[in-house]
Amino acid sequence: MNPSISISLSSLPFSPAAPSSSSSSRISSSVSCSCSPSASSLFFAPKRRNLGLKQRVLVRASTRMAIGEVKAEEEEPPVIEEDAETGSKPRRIAIFVEPSPFAYVSGYKNRFQNFIKNLREMGDEVIVVTNHEGVPQEFHGAKIIGSWSFPCPWYQKVPLSLALSPRIIGEVAKFKPDIIHASSPGIMVFGALAIAKLLCVPLVMSYHTHVPIYIPRYTFSWLVKPMWLILKFLHRAADLTLVPSAAIGRDLQAARVTSANRIRLWNKGVDSDNFHPRFRNHEMRIRLSNGEPEKPLLIHVGRLGVEKSLDFLKRVVDRLPGVRIAFVGDGPFRSDLEEMFSGMPAVFTGMLQGEELSQAYASGDIFVMPSESETLGLVVLEAMSSGVPVVAARAGGIPDIIPEDQEGKTSFLFSPGDLDDCVSKIQRLTSSEEFRMAMGKAARQEMEKCDWKAATRKIRNEQYNAAIWFWRKKRAHLLRPFQWISKRIFPPQPRITCV
Incomplete structure (x- = not known):
C-alpha cells in the first residue's frame, strides 16, 4: 500500500506565503502516512524476536480473531434502508422458470405469477423465459419467451428445456438485464447460468423442488449423491439462493450446497382475495x-x-x-x-x-x-x-x-x-x-398477514441488492491478480498535496 505524503510548502523558503525573515531559512516538512489498520499493525508491531512464547501466542490469536471478524463483516452485504414504497430504482429482470407457471399447474404457479405482476407494478422491466407450450405472449406487461421443451424421462407431464438457443440468447442480450433470476433445480437453470456468465450479469437461483427427497421414489437411490453434487455446482455458481422455507434452507446448509450467508428466505404469501x-x-x-x-x-x-x-x-x-x-x-x-x-x-x-x-x-x-x-x-x-x-x-x-x-x-x-x-x-x-x-x-x-406484494418488495429491494453486492465482490476477487500485475507494471505515484 502506498502511503499518502503531505508536504507543508508554506514553511519552505521559496514559498510565496513565507515571511522574509531569518526564521524562514529553516526548512521544515511534515510527512504523514495514512495506512489501513492492518498495514499499521505491520509497520508498528514490535519485532517478534523480542516477544516471549506466551506473548507470541496471544498476538497470533488476536490477529486471527481480528481477521475472522473482518472476513465475517465483509461477507455480509451492507443493509440499505429503502423507502417502503419506492425502494430500489427500476431494474431490468430476466426470469428463467420451468415448468411454465402459465401452463403447468404446480406449487409455485401462484408464487411466480404474483411475483411477476408485482415487479411490473413496482416499475421493473421483466422478460420471462419458460417452456413453449401454452404460454401467453405477455403477462402484466412482461414479455414471455417460449423455449422448445421435451418431457422429463421419469415424469412425462413435466416439460424441460435448456433455453440455450441462439434466439433466446439474442433476446436476453438485447434486453440487457440487470439481474437474472432462475428457478432450480431443472434443466433450464443450466441455460440461465450459462447466459448469466456470458453476459456478466448477477444470478439469483430460487430453490423450489427438493429433488434429492423425490429421487428414491421415482428412480434409483444411488442417484441422490450425484444430485447433491449437481445442486452444489449450480448454487455455488449463483450469487444468491432463495428458499421457500427455513427448513429447506437448513437442509441446503447442512449439505453444504452453498454458504449459509448466501441463502435467503423467499417470504411466504397467499392471494387472500381469491382464496376467501x-x-x-x-x-x-x-x-x-x-x-x-x-x-x-x-x-x-x-x-x-x-x-x-x-x-x-x-x-x-x-x-x-x-x-x-x-x-x-x-x-x-x-x-x-x-x-x-x-x-x-x-x-x-x-x-x-x-x-x-x-x-x-x-x-x-x-x-x-x-x-x-x-x-x-x-x-x-x-x-x-x-x-x-x-x-x-x-x-x-x-x-x-x-x-x-x-x-x-x-x-x-x-x-x-x-x-x-x-x-x-x-x-x-x-x-x-x-x-x-x-x-x-x-x-x-x-x-391476511401474508402479502405477495411485501414478499416481492423484500426480494427486489433487499435480496437482489445482496446478490449484486456478492457478484461485485466475486468479480473484484477474480480481477485482483490482474490488478496486482498492473500495479507492478505501472506503480502508482505518491500523492503530493499542497497545504
Whole structure:
C-alpha cells in the first residue's frame, strides 16, 4: 500500500506565503502516512524476536480473531434502508422458470405469477423465459419467451428445456438485464447460468423442488449423491439462493450446497382475495361429497404424486366412518389412488382452476396434507386463507406456516406417519363445529398477514441488492491478480498535496 505524503510548502523558503525573515531559512516538512489498520499493525508491531512464547501466542490469536471478524463483516452485504414504497430504482429482470407457471399447474404457479405482476407494478422491466407450450405472449406487461421443451424421462407431464438457443440468447442480450433470476433445480437453470456468465450479469437461483427427497421414489437411490453434487455446482455458481422455507434452507446448509450467508428466505404469501371464505358454495360441496353435503368433508388439493404420501389418507378414511374425502388435482399417481379408494367415499375432481378452485377450497371442512417433502406447501396457505383448518404432517416447510405457538389455534400438525395422531386431530375438528369454525376463522386472520406484494418488495429491494453486492465482490476477487500485475507494471505515484 502506498502511503499518502503531505508536504507543508508554506514553511519552505521559496514559498510565496513565507515571511522574509531569518526564521524562514529553516526548512521544515511534515510527512504523514495514512495506512489501513492492518498495514499499521505491520509497520508498528514490535519485532517478534523480542516477544516471549506466551506473548507470541496471544498476538497470533488476536490477529486471527481480528481477521475472522473482518472476513465475517465483509461477507455480509451492507443493509440499505429503502423507502417502503419506492425502494430500489427500476431494474431490468430476466426470469428463467420451468415448468411454465402459465401452463403447468404446480406449487409455485401462484408464487411466480404474483411475483411477476408485482415487479411490473413496482416499475421493473421483466422478460420471462419458460417452456413453449401454452404460454401467453405477455403477462402484466412482461414479455414471455417460449423455449422448445421435451418431457422429463421419469415424469412425462413435466416439460424441460435448456433455453440455450441462439434466439433466446439474442433476446436476453438485447434486453440487457440487470439481474437474472432462475428457478432450480431443472434443466433450464443450466441455460440461465450459462447466459448469466456470458453476459456478466448477477444470478439469483430460487430453490423450489427438493429433488434429492423425490429421487428414491421415482428412480434409483444411488442417484441422490450425484444430485447433491449437481445442486452444489449450480448454487455455488449463483450469487444468491432463495428458499421457500427455513427448513429447506437448513437442509441446503447442512449439505453444504452453498454458504449459509448466501441463502435467503423467499417470504411466504397467499392471494387472500381469491382464496376467501366467501367462496363457500353449497353446489360445490354437493359435488365434492358425491351428494352427501351433510357429512364431514376432508379435502386435498395438489399434484397427485407418489411422493405426496397420499396412500396414507386411505388408512385415515378407514378409521373415520361417515367422513368423505375429495381430491382436487391431477398427477401420475391418480389412477393408483382411484383404484386404492375404489368403493370408498372419495371423489376425484381432476384439475380445477379459477373460481371453481376457490369454491373447492372454501367448501371443505378440513384440509389434509400428509406429504413429508413439501418445500413450503402453498396449498396449505390457500386452504387456511379460505377459512379451512388444516391437519398436516410436521415436516418440510409446513411448520413455517403453522409454527409451534400456532398449533391448535390456526391448524394442527401431526407426527409424520403417525396414524393415531392424525386421526385424533381430525376427530377433534369433526366432533365440534364451533371449534372447527373458530379455528378456520383464526387461520384466515393469520393468512391476511401474508402479502405477495411485501414478499416481492423484500426480494427486489433487499435480496437482489445482496446478490449484486456478492457478484461485485466475486468479480473484484477474480480481477485482483490482474490488478496486482498492473500495479507492478505501472506503480502508482505518491500523492503530493499542497497545504
